[in-house]
Amino acid sequence: MKLNKTEYDPKLNSYEVVIAGGAMIGTAIAWFLISNKDFNGKILVVEKDPTLEFSSTSRTNNSIRQQFSNSLNIEISKFSSNYILNFKSYMENDERIPEIMFNKIGYLYLADNIEKINLLKQNQKLQNSLNIPTKIYDQNSLLEKFPYLNVKNLIGGSYNNYNEGYFDSNTIFSWWKKKAAEKGVEFIKNEVTEIALDSKKINAITLKDGSKLKIGSFVNATGTKASTFDKTHFLRIPVEPRKRYTFIFKTEVKINNSVPLIIDPTGIHFRSDGNYFLCGCAPEFDDTAAYDDFTIDYELWEEKIWPILANRIPDFERIKLVNAWAGHYAFNTFDQNGIIGPHPEFINFYFANGFSGHGLQQSPAIGRALSEKIIYKKYKTLNLKPLSPERLIEKKPFLEQAII
């Protein structure tokens, strides 16, 4: 079959920046680069499946929180929430751009032992110092504030609804892509299969059809494929696919439709989702997933998840499952946080990988920061050095205790 030229073929044979992966992170980087007045040059975004059917971005839960334990993650989320709330002004006040839906239902972390509540208290201190008004609740005040909860085995929790909840990431993604294309970014359906290195740089990349492109800089935004997209496997990082289930259900008894995103001590989380509820969890044995395994474990739902939900909110005894999907986290097995910035040796190779369960909310901050690093060779706003790949070599994990 003859391929449609405009869809598959790059127009040029040399680009200032080539980005592999055209989902949330790759597109954010393309937008922040092209909209920066100090950037000159051509950008190519190569996406092997523009429907994004199996990308993390399409299977996400769209939630954003400020309740992290690391100040950098909090600063990243502070910028992202400001960005969501003021999207139109960040997008050059383009009249076509709508308000972004941001439903600030908050997050509620529950604790069933002293260690957990102490950790929440420690995190709260840090969050408060960064102007995030997280509050700690004991068992009684939890019940008072959230009367639908069964608090029997709980000793407390932490709650904040300032700039926490869920948002419409799809509209943000679509406008980044549309406006980037209007400014000349090329988006093609193709696959990066190989990169050519000399002693200090990436010189060229090869696409699936064999075409070779000269490049100035290369960005790896390939999600779960981060360490395997390149046949030479030269630039491997500890990122692998891990399955995560999402179950959507409705209740027979009407419950408050702003139930926060509740992180149960069992590890599962759930929240209201308009008139429905959404529950997210890992498989029973959380291990590397096969790239093509998106099967759903309904037995897990029936036998384990539903009973946990019904224990926490007795009105969840009578619910009906209306939808479910499995998605893959690009799971960073080293420390479950983004790996961002230039390769320590091949300095025109940039990583934007390993975001595990919080890459969607971080995408505005990552797009902005990485574009600065590419253009100015330094971070100008948020310093993301602590997330750099050097930490893998130095074996110094980025410490974040609030992983979901």
Ligand SMILES: Cc1cc2nc3c(=O)[nH]c(=O)nc-3n(C[C@H](O)[C@H](O)[C@H](O)COP(=O)(O)OP(=O)(O)OC[C@H]3O[C@@H](n4cnc5c(N)ncnc54)[C@H](O)[C@@H]3O)c2cc1C
């Ligand atoms: C079930 C689930 C729930 C989540 N919930 C949340 C949440 O509530 N909040 C939050 O912040 N984050 C959440 N996340 C995480 C978030 O969705 C991801 O971190 C984010 O979408 C990652 O975007 P990405 O662009 O890096 O990767 P992806 O969306 O996976 O995109 C990578 C793209 O690269 C392409 N690609 C791969 N190899 C190549 C190649 N060689 N050449 C060209 N293209 C290639 C792929 O086709 C893919 O489209 C969730 C993830 C899952 C799975």
